[in-house]
Amino acid sequence: MTTHFPSGLDDLTAAIAGLDTPQENPHHRAIVDTCRRVQQLDVQLLAVAGGEPTGCLADTHDQMERLTDVLILRLLAGAELTRLLSIQCCCAPVGGDGEADTAEDEAGCRSCPETEHTIVHACLDVFAADGDPDAMSSADLTDRLRQFPGMAESRWSYAELTPLRLSRLLATHGARPRNIRFGTRQLKGYLRSSLEAALPGCSC
Incomplete structure (x- = not known):
């Protein structure tokens, strides 16, 4: 299950504190979702690989096929996570003092189109x-x-x-x-x- 932010509790907190709710960055969301996908596939991979052998040739063949399928998906998800982490996001460029260069850049460039x-x-x-x-x-x-x-x-x-x-x-x-x-x-x-x-x- 994917958790989306800000949640209702975050919205309520922002309203009480009088804060603006920032817009979620799609690139950051993609990283979080892909990382979660990698973790889920790791769990699946361990579950399939750790299955007790039954001694039946058909069952062993089925287990190997499922292990191969999950392994391929895990490799693909890992490659996607690596790609997302390697992208230099051009949103809100940072200056020498660690601050965004301009508020206009921060508001007008919330995500890079290439992250789609x-x-x-x-x-x-x-x-x-x-x-x-x-x-x-x-x-x-x-x-x-x-x-x-x-x-x-x-x-x-x-x-x-x-x-x-x-x-x-x-x-x-x-x-x-x-x-x-x-x-x-x-x-x-x-x-x-x-x-x-x-x-x-x-x-x-």
Whole structure:
């Protein structure tokens, strides 16, 4: 369960004290939510790995599949948390005395647009979890994205993605599949460099 701030108690305290309630920073919220997701997946991972063996081959196979699924999600969540923590937020730039340069900057730039987790970010999370290869086939990328929870660009759930749907979503960001050689096969896929170039910029 995600806890949102300010809560009703925080609002009441602010009203009694005559304080303004500051607007929540979406970037900070994303860090908190992703950290919580990492912690939840760690608990799931330990629970699945610590299950008592039954000696049944089918049960062991099922346990290994569930362990693999949770491990992949944990790696992806960890990669996203690392990405969020590495972003230099351009909101309220800090001067030499530790104060925000101007009140106007603080009021007009509450969050960086690049903190929105787009389909491009999700694809790069998959690349990061796979060791940052130079390229990945559309089929493999789609298969990995299907394990993500939630919606992709508010159009389809990640579980419903297909290579065609993925190409439509990425096309809006300027990233398109191309013919790439993987070993002895030539498949449609995406270059990591193309996805990185398609990342939304910060206009603050």
